Amino acid sequence: MSMPAPAHGAAVAHAPESFWSRYVFSTDHKVIGLQYMFTGMAMALIGGFMAYVFRMQLAFPGQSVPLYGLVTAREYNALITNHGSIMIFWVSMPVLIAGLGNFLIPLMIGCDDMVFPRLNRLSYQIFFVSVVIILISLVVPGGGFGGAWTAYPPLSASAHYNHTPWGAPLWLLAVALEFVAFLLGGINFTVTVMNARAPGMTAMRIPIVVWMIVIASLVFMGSVGPLIAGAVMLFLDQTVGTQFFDPKAGGDPLLWQHLFWFFGHPEVYVVLLPATGVVAEVLTVFARKKLFAYKTILGTAIATGIISFFVWAHHQFVAGIDPRMAHLFTITTLLISIPVAEMLFAFIATLYGGSIEFATPMLWALAFIAEFLIGGVTGIFLGANATDIYLHDTYFVVAHFHYTFFPIAIIGTFAAITYWFPKMFGRRMSETLGKIHFWGTVIPFNLIFIPLFLTGVAGQHRRIYSYENFPQLSTPWLNHLAVIATVALIVMLAFQVVFLVNFFWSMRHGEEVGANPWNANTLEWAAPSPPPHGNFVTMPAVYRGPYEYGVPDRDLDYWPQHVPNQEELPRA
Amino acid sequence: MSHAADVRAHVPIATGRSATGIPTARLAVWWVLASEIVIFGGLIGSYVMLRLHHPHWAEEASHTNTVAGAFNTFVLLTSSLAAVLAHQAAEARNGPRAARFLGLTILGGLVFLMVKSFEWSNEIAHGFTIFRDVFWSYYYVTCGLHGLHVIVGMVIMGIVAADARRGRNLHRVELIGIYWHFVDAVWIFLFPLFYIAK
């Protein structure tokens, strides 16, 4: 069983013929990965548009929003709820885990596909159904669900309270289906990495990004179960009329909060880890450096994954839990800063002695570190139970988690796309447009969320449709900050057009590249660009770790994993 | 592992590899069960936490049918034994014999479901519906989810048995057996929690 497959087996791909079998019902991991990625990008546009609409309402309350119209309180609630849900469940997850995982894992561990290609296709199909349902839920009678992405019952449990008889159950159904899709995908990823590695690809030679996706899948698998059970209960509460979460009949509303956050907090790390993996790959290639302390980074990722199961109640400090419990969760929450900080230190240390080239992917990777650091340090204010009393559910929280999620889901994704684009489509993206897009995204991003830190500290709560009824909390300078944030958002969204143009133009007209345009070491660069069905012309074997850059006494400053020790690379 | 000589057709490689030495399919089943454990764990954990805070649930629990539950425990354990015997037969490459034992396991599942439906119709007739109390909501949802797993297991087992009878895919006999033991183990938790603790 364990013998390597014959090289000629994958030599010439027997490419499926029709459009449908090739792009829609394909079992090829690369096609499925791109399906996830494109779906995620489309959803990101929807989520971004939602942000535009509700930010306009916040900056100019009660005025008609161009391209949308007047925003009612009901619509506002639905917009923020679905913006959050979509950006996490239908953008971050599909792009970072499913998209990258599918595209990269078989290529980076040196095999032809996932171990269960049809399960993989099923996973995407279920995910696609969930996309359709969440979009339908926005337009059903009563409108989309507006009970916040955390969906606390009893509000979420009864149309009597939330006035969205269709929106709420459809939202829940979509989320639950999305979970199932990623459970299937995660099992596939884990088993593939365990069993389908190329000969010589030992555990300590696996590229960090693959490790990260696997650890993330395991954390997801371990945390989502209770919420799936909770979703079943909540769904019955909504549709049949059981009272799992209704205190009037002996149910407990806090139970949902525990189930939700037991998943919800690890979920942050589920998306964080793949993004840090991307950063590790990009940093090493463009600094021409071996990754600093590979094993330590791996250890911090595992430690983060484990500790993330014990921090959930820091979302509930003021939710009516036993005050003594809060101490425990403050301790675990501040403890999780240790491995995450250490991982960042290792990334920063990787730069030492490098030969740093500021290509677009590298700019994104460096921006990830700089911005995520802000998200990290502001998290301390919220993890400390006493300051969280004040800051809980204010814009400070919103700004904090956007400083974590934006680097993860947007900056990390752009780093990944600009870095692997040549592999995906065999062409290079424009560097000029890439850099314009980079600065046009990162600068406005800070201008959106630094003002929100201030409005949060000044006492403005999130999820409030209009501050006109709060004399003290709607002072002119707070309103100015809201306007700055909104204008910056519009600028940032406008710059995404540059990316879309660059992306689709380069797909067809970009400069064609060979197998390894970045002179990188990992196995995906041993395959042709784009890789054919079956990936490799010759199935590779692995001779060393993934980050052998700048090895002394060698002509080339890189040493691909698949090149035998004695053999020198053919000169390009 | 044999492979087609025709190099033009793509021969899957990933599926045939086993870097850990554990067969891929068995590994996958274990991970499926791991994710199932946390689903049931969430449900059972919630039930236990709430039950500790609601002493009156013991009174409600006294209306469940302990005898039927005990009988069902016995049925499931027996069917698990048949699944073990099916696995042994499959190891000995005896497909038809494996299929017969799997049939016995399916029969066990069927008896289990019949007893279950008898219980439920009886309870519902006496007013112990899913709406009566949160205890009953948990009772129906947890046992219902478990019952769903029994049904799914029976369906897959039917497919595996049909294959095994023709001597095909014998390794799947073991896999469905592992799954069936899991379903059995979940019931071992549910029985004391809903039927015995009063």
Next chain:
Amino acid sequence: MLEWLIPAASTSADEIDWLFAVIFYTVGVWFVVAQGIFFGLIFKFRRRPGVRSLYVAGETKDEKRWISWPHYAVIACDVVLIAGAIAVWRDVKQVIPPPDETIRVIAQQWAWTFVHPGPDRQLDTPDDVVTVNELHVRNGTTYEFELTSQDVVHSFSIPVFRLKQDAVPGRMIKGWFRPTKTGTFDIACAEMCGLGHALMPAALHIESAEEHAAWLGEHTAVAAAAAGSRS
């Protein structure tokens, strides 16, 4: 430092502001140092023709101390911050000092009902004053509140007190505050509670003893009369 942005009007507010400042300066130093080193390295090791990168694995103890020393420093800071957080939380949330008066706060979709104890400073007596969306308290008095919700989860938030507590249906949750400054401030709901979530502002009036007595006098007569006509 929070007072630059919003007044602090209770004893808890002072403590929380102190902790906020401690955290701010601690992580602020970290932030500046880390970003400084980060951008310094980027600048120093930018690509220059003919200069090759170094081969550093970061696996030896000697190299690892570049990340392990900061790592110990993070732990040390965490311990300090945890101690501070626990101390403040204990005072603010965990231990309720003996109250002078108790008020009742009832949340519902979408209004706040406040039950003031009246001049006798006892709840459930005929002189209780019930108001909607306005809370009157006496400066310098220790209040305990009993928070309940009639329908969904709300959150009783008074920014100037740095006070926030979810109101959970089916539970009565207690907390306390002691105002230190007179004035009129906002009370808000901080937990999404449905369509009218933004329509739950209430006014907090912190009054001197005389003003408060006058307000009570005005309303107790009404309350007593109403109670009298009921009985």
